[in-house]
Structure formats: structure tokens, C-alpha cells
Amino acid sequence: MTKVEYTPREFKVVGTRPLRPDGIDKVTGRARYGADISAPGMLVGMVLRSPHAHARIKSIDTSAAEALPGVKAVVTRADFTHQPEDNATADILDNCMAGEKVLYDGHAVAAVAATSRNAAIAAVAAIKVDYDVLPHVMDVDDAMKLGAPVLLKGRKQETVPAEMSDNVLTRNQYGHGDPEEGFKQADLIIERTFKTAATHQGYIEPHACLATLGADGQGDMWVCTQGHYMVRNTCAAILGLDAGRLRVTASEIGGGFGGKTTVFLEPTALVLSRKSGRPVKMTMTRDEVFRASGPTASTSIDIKIGMTKDGKITAATGDYRYQNGAYEAMNGTLGAMTGFAPYDLEHVRTTGWDVVTNRPKAAAYRAPGAPMAAFAVESVIDELAGELGLDPIDVRLKNAAREGTRAAYGPTYPAIGLEATLEAAKAHPHWSAPLGKNQGRGVACGFWFNFGGDTCVSLMINPDGTVSLSEGNPDIGGSRASMSMMAAEELGVPMEQVRTIVADTASLGQNEVTDGSRVTFAVGLATIKAARHAIEIMKERAAMTWGIDVDAVEWVDGAAQPAGPNAGKFPPMSIGEIAAIAANTGGPIAGHHEVNAEGAGVSFGTHIADTEVDPETGAVKILRYTVFQDAGKAVHPSYVEGQFQGGAVQGIGWALNEEYVYGEDGRLQNPGFLDYRIPVASDLPMIDPVILEIPNPGHPYGVRGVGETGIVPPLATVANAVSRAAGIRLTSLPMSPPKVLAALKGG
């Protein structure tokens, strides 16, 4: 019933590795990122942030700040006069500028715009805020108890039991069958609790924007973001502006990973600009990025799995408790849906809880909610395999979901690539390579949904026959190259003849954010269809020129030609030749496509890691790492490999080093790259990527999203490797040296 888009074919451009079109700008420093722009008369914007984790704001006195030299505007929540209509937008506004309460250390309370950075610093310091400090709660399990300090009343959904704290906002349960019956059939049942600390996406470029907003509601913004349409729409909704009068241009972006799929500074920058009558540039310091942008959830997860002695899972349950910072989010729900997704289970039940605490508002982090759930589930499966003396890959193959399996979260799977990744892993030399002393090998699987969403593409044929492609998704991984490749493939021209740009919000219709691994799938689909549209027009022009029917014209190798000898003896007309007479044959030639792309294919990955644990220090070294993941069709294999490698290394950092450390006072103790330790080059070996291609029926070339799945297996892969190397099961992330040492000593 659902239309099959995919047709198998021989590719000429897709699947090759051309140089990226934005490459020279990026290796010479010419490319302009969020903070790399200025405007005449520009002011520096700066935020005053709460030093308390939880407090009521009694009063704010900005008079001294306003009187300082060079200070052109000071704003507080009182300057945001429009009331957003829905909870989600109201939450974003409250996060950008606190209202009655501050809810975390770093929560924005006021902002200034001044003629220099030093003037702004002085102004921020001169704002007097009177706080009534309240007790705070930081841990997810603590926040769920009745009697825990409550952040906000009245946001608990109807699915949450009344006897739980108001901090518990959602409860969702999934599954099928009867786990209690299933456990009775097991030869071995393992039940464990896992905890993971909050982490940050760690993009190297801090948030930055340059905003101009006039009293007439017309505005311009330059911003590093994963979604400039989202920025426009959200700012318009918060400030009560017409979206069409706010033009947002996406700069080059220095990393996002989900952390730039929302707004933090942007509404404030617009309000400061309107109030001062001048452009305002705002950038976050690294300290502010950690304290006040969007880290991921910390979790507390219970998993129980029963298995027969020959490795068949008879029942599985999971309770996934996630805290999302101070506002509502879905990470626990997503964790509960994804943890058991790789398996064919007769009896399964999972419950996801989303809870608020006095921490910054969580944003998405590459497959939000899934890595922690996979860590817990894959660790228990590994422990069961170990106890039963079974090969961990064979156990997964024995229980693997395949086409026709009913997923743990509900739907029945179409053709999927999980078994292919497991078989590839098993056959790979890494799986059978010898290991030395204090070394261990871990394997784990992961799953992610992938998305489509609103997409617009315009494809213009220029008078000289070159092609200009206009799309609306910020390029975070090389997507402009992939779009040029797909357009070139479809048109039958060299990739160099196509130039792709990311258009501003005034130039194209709505585009969903660059997230959900959607761009190569959805923007690629729209690009291909826009190209086909342009081809139809060019065929008509050729037909008109030859005086034959358009049905008698075909498009081959970048040119229109008569479709067979009966159509007439005309030499082919290339794009360039058709473009040269466009004005004579009807006017400029352009194809376009607008779609809410649905039907993205799910993807699976399997990772193998070898680790060595130092018994004296508890330090873990990654010796070898291999990623196996299904890409459907790799448009540009180097960029697909890059996604696998990048996701794996973020996962390695999450597993071994990275965590948010809060003091007793609820203040973040490590808001910098020295003490929030992401992996560096000397921590790692090469990361070997193995691309599998099981075509996605929903895309003309079979493309599946690849960006997110790569971060789902590594937490468990590394935990399994470390547990086997150390001879002891580790259940708390990160597995930093003091914790590994304590576990080795029997703590």
C-alpha cells in the first residue's frame, strides 16, 4: 500500500567520493560560522545567569546597569510581553529568560546590550537580583519521590500515578505478551540496575547569533543552528511576530548533534535589538554552553531478562527513569521504546519515565534516549551470554529481529539490516583476533528510528547549463555534497556542474530541522524529485524545438533525445543547449519539490571494541574499534564513514570519561573542556567503519539515515569490553578510573 520509491540501478556519481564543495572555504578559514560576522553599529549582548539551582525571583533592579556608559538596552522577562499559546513554546521562553523562578544554575535572568564586551560585563555585574533560595533536587530517583522539591506544578500527564511527585511529567509503557509467564520458562534470569550521568553534545562551536529587529516587526538573524526555520518559527511564536517578516540565515555550523535544534540566545538577542535600535551579537562562553544549553538526560534503569540455556530470550522488562533538566522532554519515553528494539521477543514490557530536576533543559543528543537504554539492555544480554558460556554474537543472532518481527515498541518490521550487521561482525577478523592480559572484547547492537519531515528544494537550470540547487537544511555532515551528487546522478551530469546552497528562510518553504538523520533521506528524496521535475520541463522544451510530442522524448546522460527512430532524427540536446534557448521556449527552467517526507527506514548497528584495563589505575585504553551499520545506500561513503566514526567516539567518551559533576549546592563544577573530558586523538585508535547496504524501499536510491545510530551501541560495547577485561560487571557510567578501580577492589 505504501508507495515503493526505490528502484535498483547502476550509479555513476552516487557512491563515489568527490571533494566537498565547501572544502576550500573550511581549510582556509574563510568559511563563516555563527560568531564570524559583524554589522555596522553592532552591540555586544550578554546574559546575567542565576547562581542558584532553584530560587524564586523576588525582584530585579536594572537601574544601575542602564545608567552605565555604553549600555543601550537591558531586558528581563518583563520585556517579553507576548504569551505563547502552547506549553512547549512557553517552556522554551521560560528557559531563555526566567519568569517567576530560576530552575538551574545558569538559568538566564536578564540580558544587556552594550557598545563593548567590557561595558556589557560591567552592566551585567550591576544588575541586582533578589532571590528567595529554595531547596533543589538533582537526581532522577530523588526527584520522583513525594516530598522532593517541586519545580512546577500542574504539568504531570494523566498517565502518571497520583502518588508520585509533580516532578514526574510522563509515564509511557510499551510491550506485548505476558512477561511473568515468560520468566517462568527461563533457565537463567538476570536483573540489574544501571545509572548513567548527564553528558553534553560537546560541539566545539558555542552558540552564536547576530540579530536585528525593528519596531515594525521586521527582522534579520544570522545564527549557527541545525534549523533556521525552527529558529524563525520559535522566535516568532515567542515574541508574537509574523514569521514571514523574520528572515533567518543559517551560518556554517561548528557541530550540533541535536544540541542546536532549539533556541537559547536568539529570542533575547531580538528583544535587545528592538529595544536598543541596533544589531546585537550574542555568543555563549564555553562555561555558558555547559551550564545553560541542552545536555542530555541522566538515568536510572532497571532491566530484567530471562534466557534459556541455549540462548533464547523468554521474557524481558525494563524500567527507564530519565531526568531531563527543568522542563518536559521525551528521553525516557524514547529509551523505553528503543532498548529492546533489536530483538524478537514474545514477552516484553518497558516503562519510560520523564522527570524534571534542577538542571539545564535537556536537548536532543544524537538518537536521544537510546544510548543509555542500549547500555542497560546490551549489558544484561552480555552477562547472560557470559554466564551461560555462549558466544555474544550468536545469542544476538538467535534473538534478532528481522522482517516480520513485531518490535518491542509495537510495529512490525519491514526489511531491516540487523542480522546483516551481526553476521558481518562475526565474520570480521576483529571478532577472532587474539587478546592479551587485562584485555577484553565487547559487542553490542543499537537501533534508531530515523525521520523524514517537511522539506522544500528548488533546482534551477542556469542559462549556461549549470545547475543551482537551493535547499533549507544546515549542512552538518557534508550534505551539500550529497545533494549535488544526487542531483547530478538524476540529471546525468558531472557533480561539478551542480552547486548546492542552504537558502535562508525567505527563499524557500518550511524545512524541518537537520535532525533525526533525515537530510540525506528527505532532502535527497526532494532533490531527486525536483531534478525529475526539471527534466520533464527540459524534455518539453526539446519536444517543442523538434516539433514532436513530449512522450517521444527521453532523457539520457544529461541530454534530451528522441525516444527511438520513429520519433525523428534529431541530435541530442544537452542541458546547456536547452538552457541557452530557455527564453525562446517558455522562460527560465526550474524544478521544485515540497513534501512532508514519510517512510524513513529504521537502522541498526553492531559495534565491537577491544579494551585494556590497567589494574593499578583503573584507566581504560581502547585498543581496537569496529562499526557495522546499515546505510541503505551510501551516497558519499567517506561521509557515511565519518558519521559512524564520530558517533562511536562520542559514545566512547560517554562510556569512559564524560559526566556533569554537580556540587551539594546544585552548581555545575566542571563547565569546561579541561574537566569535562571528551576524547582526544591520543585516547583512540583508528575506528574501522564497515558500511552495509540493505536498500530502504522508501527512498529512490535506497538511502537510510545514518547520523544517529552510530552513538547507540558504543556505551554498551565499551561497558561489555571493560567488564570482560576487568572480570567484573560495571553498571554505572562513566567508567572513569576511580570507579573501575573501586570495582576491581570489590567496592
Place this chain on the structure above:
Amino acid sequence: MSHIHVKTTINGDAVEFLCQADETLLDVLRDRLDLTGSKEGCASGDCGACSVTLDGRLVCSCLMLGAEAEGSKIETIEGMAEGETLHPLQQAFLDHAALQCGVCTPGFLIAAKALLEKNPDPSEEETRYWLAGNLCRCTGYDKIIRAVLAAAKNMRETA
């Protein structure tokens, strides 16, 4: 706060600027000289995105005051290519897809160039340790290391 008048050489050109005592060299490069190729990732010397060389020595420009540039030779990413000819390292980064978002790339290129000037034939391990002061969040470093080693080999063979 009154301004300090500084005379220095940047990418081979004589440059003069005014700055306040508390401005870092990174602030000066980006905000006064419009040389935005060096990036601020942390302003505390932990990420290497602001890397430049100072009289041939690799430094974080965020850890140095603008005024300290007086009388020195500074090299930034903007000076790495010669006209339209890319440096072999820049070309290698493109050939090996050693960048995704590209924001850390200027810092890595400056750091890698400094490495190869000191040690034209580094091992993988030496390269990884030299570059440990440059953070990348997108690539996992694999293709960056391959690009640097390939460029090193290329430069040795054409020297």
C-alpha cells in the same frame, strides 16, 4: 581603559593595531583584524581551535594577550595557502575527508604544520599525542590522522 599600540607581523604582512590591555590575541585577530579563521571554542586553552604560531611556536591565541604580539611573527590559518595553492596539509584534509563541520580544522592545520616542521616523519602515535591539544567532536580523529600522515609522506617525497 586606554589602548595599547601594537606593531607586529601577521602572515608575513606588517600589521599595527590598537587593543586594550585585557584583550587576548584571539580577540584582536577576530574582532579587530577580521581574521575570523581562528575560532573561540573555550577561551581557556583546552580546545586548540584558536591555534596560531608565535615566532614558529604553536600557541593558543586565547592564552596570549594581544599586546604580547609586539615585535613577533604570527602565522594564522589565513596565511597557510599561497595564493590559490593550498598547503599539502590543506589538500590532504580535503582528499581524506578529514573534516565534517570544519570548525576545528584551522586549529588542526596550524598544529599539524607545526608538527611537521619539527618532525617530518612522525609515527601515528607521535601524531596523535602532538594533536591531543586539538579537540574534534565530529570525526573521531581517524581521518584527520590519516590526512596528516599522508601529507607528511607527500611533503617528504616532494621536498
Place this chain on the structure above:
Amino acid sequence: MVRLWGSLAEFAAGHHEVEVIATNLRELLDGLATAHPALKPQLERGVSVSIDGRIYNDTWATPINETSEVVLLSRLVGG
């Protein structure tokens, strides 16, 4: 026939599977709200729908036929 996720069944009189007459996604969502008004808060917050294994978010005209497998999911987001 629509399959509801576990905790939603509580708002459909305990049924994990409910019958709705619908030829497309819009009719399905409207039909669910009419037959089981207690589901309205969740439907208003947003759901994703899996039809024969593929996930759909908003396209009202998405066709559904009698033999389609239809599963309601929490509204999915990515990053």
C-alpha cells in the same frame, strides 16, 4: 484496527487494540478521539503512527486500508 501502546490502553477501557473506521490518518485520529475521549490529551500532545512498519507523523491523507497494521506511538523526535 489500531494497536495502542501499553499505558494508553488505560484510556481506552483497558483495550490494547481498538476498532476504528478510517481510510486515512486524519480519520483514524479523529475516530480514536471520538470513540475514546480519554485519549484526547495524548492525541493533542501528538502521536506518531506506524502503518505497515513505516512511521508517519502528520500527513492526514496517508491512506490506510483494512489490512494495514496500524500502531500508535509516542511522537518521535531526533537529534
